[in-house]
Amino acid sequence: MEIAIIDYGAGNIQSIKFAFQRIGINPVLTHNSETILKADKVIFPGVGEASSAMKKLKATGLDVLIPTLNQPVLGICLGMQLMCKFSEEGNTNGLGIFDAEVKKFSNKVKVPQIGWNQISALKTDLFDGISENEYMYLVHSFYAPICSETIAISNYELDYSSALQKENFYGTQFHPEKSSSAGQRVLENFLKL
Template identity: 60%
Template sequence: MEIAIIKYNAGNTQSVIYALERLGINPLLTNDFEIIQKADKVIFPGVGEASTTMKHLKELGMDVLIPRLKQPVLGICLGMQLMCEYSEEGNTTCMGIFNTDVKKFQPQNGEKVPHMGWNNITTIRESWTADNIISADMYFVHSYYVPVTPDSVATCNYIENFSAAMAKDNFYATQFHPEKSAKQGQQIIKNFIEL
């Protein structure tokens, strides 16, 4: 099985590679369109700022390629946010895979932004995350969030309820970092690989 990790200016590619290697998979880190299109599965990681990252993706032509992919695609953290229509971070037009906007957390009751650390996710409808994961703690680092939508498959609560995982057609996404979420995160990655 060929797993392609999209190579761009994302910051968490190495930890994603390690997570896949723990499952016995040697992924390809690449921005080669042909390799990405032929891969069995594609992972779109993300750590960074939305407008800068979208600009870089456009320079590579990835903003056109990613929404057109036909195989299962997994967006992680910023990757998930960039799959939405628009982000308040940098007033950014994104790829429009998920029909929703990304919003900034507004601190309340002394809760700090960014939302950082372990928090519980709850599966709200049957999907790829639900296999072995009904309720689990996952690792988050984010200041922006995706509201709960019909594409949400798992939610989390920090300041308010938000989408922890999403699914639509062949596109899957997590706001949390499965590659940094210990055994339960490894299970999420395994679920995706086995789709």
């Protein structure tokens, strides 16, 4: 199975690579359109800032390619947020895959949210074998509100989407690659989609 990790300078690539190697998959790190199109599954990672990340995607044409992909695609953290239509971070237009506008947590809570938080209201096979209220690891200052594409919810100041799905596109606000055995199960489930 060919797994492509989209390389656009995002910060969590090595830990994602190691997470897949632990389950016997050696993913390829690439920004080559043909390699991405031919892959069985695509990972769209992200640790960073939305507006500069979108500039990098536009510079390589990945902003046009990603929404056209037909195989299962998993956006992680900033990757998921960039799949939304807009982010308040740098007032950035996203890829428009998910019908959500990413917002910043208020100053009433410590930002960023760093650490373990529960996910609930789990939907789709991405969460097969994952318990309601399972803990996942998160690091983020911005969130996607609850919408029709929400497939998991977390609470930090308010309920927000900790995972989204539309057709072949999936996104997790949490980092499955840093979320112990439960996160590894999410990656294994993604490989089975």
